[in-house]
Amino acid sequence: MLSNTLQHKRHRVKRITVNHIEISKRKNEELVEHPNIDNRPVVKSRNNITHNFLQKCLYDSSVHGMKYFSNSKIKSSIIGKLFWTAIIICSLVSLTICPLIPPPIARRNIVFAGLRVPSNMTTAKARFLVRYGPDFANEHVPGGKNYISDLKLLLKTNNLTLVNFIKALRPCEDIFESCTWEGVDKNCNELFKISYTFAGICCSFNYHLEESIETGRVTKNLLRTNLYGSRTGLQIIVQRNYLIEDDDINDKYIKSSTNSVGLVMFSHHPLEYVATVAERQILQKGHYIHTSVNPIINKKLSGYYHQDSMSGKIIPNCADEETKLEYFPTYGYSNCFISCSIRAVLQACGCLPIYYTPIAEKYSLKLCEWEDFKCLYANADNIRIIQNVVKENFTCECFTPCENVEYELQTSTLFKNISTNQFILKIYMKSATFVEMDTIPIADELYLLGK
Structure with missing residues (x-):
């Protein structure tokens, strides 16, 4: 257990909170400032004032920007104050290996x-x-095309599904030698579980x-911590014999596109699907990696919308808690595009690849087997959606969440005397504080007018 001296508590600091700024929208109205020495009023255009205001406030983008609201002559109805709150804890980042x-x-x-x-x-x-089955079970690995019939025959002979075959070859227990959480030894199987990405x-x-x-x-059981520093958080040690290049020199395999022998670690939100755009890091033997996590909460305040020029309707510029997705209970930018990807692959092939197994089981959808891979290969470039799409028979439109958490990671390699076949990862909260940033809706409007 960590000593009391190491149990540094974490807090939240709120940078800027401005819920609303009242400003006239009459086109010809001029605004007044008093910047000159003799204090005579100087009439400036709306665009000039908004441009100066945004240059000073938004460019600064920190707690120091607050002072400019008191200096500007734009009337502020509610101005938030810089404050600290004790023991307000942010969820720790999720790791997928x-x-x-x-x-x-x-x-x-x-x-x-x-x-x-x-x-x-x-x-x-x-x-x-058996050796290459897990790799071939992905439509973006073209090497599997020549073995579809053989793989189908092997699984049919043994009455195995593709998912069960892959799960049998990829248990988490093979990867980890030991795990520590907050200075206490833990069973790695309790901290890590099989996931689909x-x-x-x-x-x-x-x-x-x-x-x-x-x-x-939406689960509320997210792992949180009120401690920070390199002596806290999660530490994992990978099995010493796991990251070896190969066991048979006469049967060399082709390395992945990264030309690396090791693991890839994705960092992401606990309620976000691990998609193509997820941040990643390569983990290789002989390395001792320290990674600090800095969560940043981004919020867009109420009123963040625009008026459609054609219909005149008020359209939100962000997705709030009322925004629903077809296959996920919680909205997220990644989850939204994955919902689109699921619709696309169902439309093209009538089944879901194994990396969507939880969705298939929840909604009783067919999982793709080897006989469906010809269709997956043919549509590989169209069934993973990573941006808004508007086509004759398919549309995908996703908004940034009105509130989301981003995780900034800083990684360093420590040079310690560890086994050449060993890998150690330490990941922890970086600081005693984390930042909550509010987007000011009217500021975006002013920015456009200033331009």
Whole structure:
């Protein structure tokens, strides 16, 4: 357990809170300032004042910008004050770890021992399929095209689904040697669980989206901490024999596009799907990595909308808690585009790839098997949506959430005497404070007018 001297508590600091700024919208009205020495009023245009105001306030973008509201002559109805609150805790970032290498030989031998090899398949071919099966189960790995029939036959002979086959080869217990949380040794299987991402089946820490999908409710069981500093947080040690290049020099495999042997770690919000655009870092043997996390809460205040020039309707510029998604109980930018991706692949192929297993199980949708991969290959470039799309038969429009948490990560490599086959990761909250930033709706309007 951490000593009292190490239990540094964390707080929240709010940078700017301005809920509303009253300003005349009559086109020809002129605004007045008193900047000259003899204090005679100087008439300035609306555009000049807004331009100066935004240059001073928004460019500063920090707590110091507050002083400019008192100096400007734009009437402020509510001005927030800089404040600290004690023990207001932000959720820790989620980590998802995916291997860039085939399953280790020990795991492959266990799985292979439980399989029946089809009569018209050699043992060498069956071992090859067990080795590369997890990689081939992704439509963006073209090397699998030549083995679809063989993989289908192997699974059919053993009455296995594609998901169960991959899960048997990728248990989280193979990756981790030991785990520590807040200075206390923990069972890694309690901290990490199997998860589904665009990269396939992986292992995640503090990831709660899938249980929210299952229950249909936004979970409140996010892992939080009120401690900070490098002696707190999560530490993992990867199995010493896990990050080896290969066990058979005569059977070398082709490395991934990163040309790396190791793991890829994605950092993301606990309620966000791990999509193509997720931030990532390569983890390799012989490294001791320290990563500090700095959460930033971004809020867009009420009134953040625009008027459609054609219909005259008031349209929100952000997605609030009332914004609903078809397949997720909580709105997120990533979740919105994944909802679009799900619609796209169902429209094209009538099934969902294995990385959408939680959605398929929740909504009783068909999971793609090997016979569906020809369709997935043919539509690979159209079934992962990462931006708004408007087509004749398909539309996807996603807004930034009105409130969201971003995680800034700073990583450093420590040079310590560790095994050349070992990898250690330490991840913790960086500071005693985290920042909450409010977007001022009227400021965006002023910015456009100033331009």
